[in-house]
Amino acid sequence: MIKEWATVVSWKQGEALLSCDVKASCSSCASRAGCGSRILNKLGPQTSHTLSVACDTPLVAGQKVELGIAEGSLIGSALLVYMSPLVGLFIVSALFQAMFDTNLAAICGALLGGVGGFLIARGFSVKLSRRENWQPVILSVALPPDALRVETMTPADNS
Template identity: 75%
Template sequence: MIKEWATVVSWENGEALLSCDVKASCNSCASRAGCGSRVLNKLGPQNVHTIAVSSAQPLVPGQKVELGIAERSLLSSALLVYMAPLVGLFIMAGLFQALFGSDLAAMSGALLGGTGGFLLARGLGEKLTRRNEWQPVIISVGLPPDAVRVDTFSAQDGR
C-alpha cells in the first residue's frame, strides 16, 4: 500500500474533497545545491491535486487524513500509460516500414501508433478508474484542527 497525507477541503454526503500537495523527489537528496533537476522543479508550477474520496466518517476542513492506494493498481496504471503508446509506436512504425519501405512511412506509422496507443491508454484508464481496487482509501484520520490547543506560559505569569 502506498500512503500519502492529504488535507480535507470539504466533506458532504459521505464524500470528502481532499487536497494533496505534489512533492518533488529532489528534497531529500544530498546534492541539492548543485542539482539541475531541483532548479527545473522550482521553475515549474507548484501543483496541488484535489481528489474526491468516499468517507462515512464526517470530516472537518483542514483536517489531515492518510490516503492509501494499492501498489498493484498504481504500477498497472503506470505500465498502461507508458507502454501502450510505446508499443503502438514500434508496431505501427515497423508495419508501415515493411508495407511501404520508406523512412517517411515509418515515421508516419510511428506517429499514428503512438497517438493510437495514447488514446487506447486514455480509454482503458477511464474504464479502470471505476474499479474499487483502483480507488484511494482513507486509512487513518487525524484530529480536527480545532481539537488541538497549545497553551504557552511565560515566567512572568507566575504559573
C-alpha cells in the same frame, strides 16, 4: 499499500474532497544538475492535486487524513500509461515501414502509433478508474485542527 497524507478541503454526504501536495525530491539528493525530475517539476506549476474519496466519517476542512492505494493498481496504471503509446509506436512504425518501405512512412507510423496508444490508454483508464480496488482509501484520520489547544504561560503571568 502506498500511503500519503492529504488535507481535507470539504466533506459532504460521504464524499471528501482532499488536497495532496506534490513532493519534489530535488532538494534531497546530490545530483541536482543532471536530474530529469527536477527539470520536469519546473515545467508544471501545479503544486497540489485535488481528489474525491468516499468517507462515511464526517471530516472538517483542514483535517489531515492518510490515504492508501494498492501497489497493483499503481503499477497497472503506470504500465497502461507508459507502455501502450510505446507499443503502438513500435508496432505501427514497423507496419508502415514494411508496407511502404520508406523512412518517412515509418516516422508517420510511429507518430500515429504513439497517438493511437495514448488514446487507447486514455479509454482504458476511464474504465479502470471505476474499479473499487483502484480507488484510494482513507486509512486513518487525524484530529481536527481545532480539537487540540495548547496554552503557554510566561513567567510574568504566574503572579
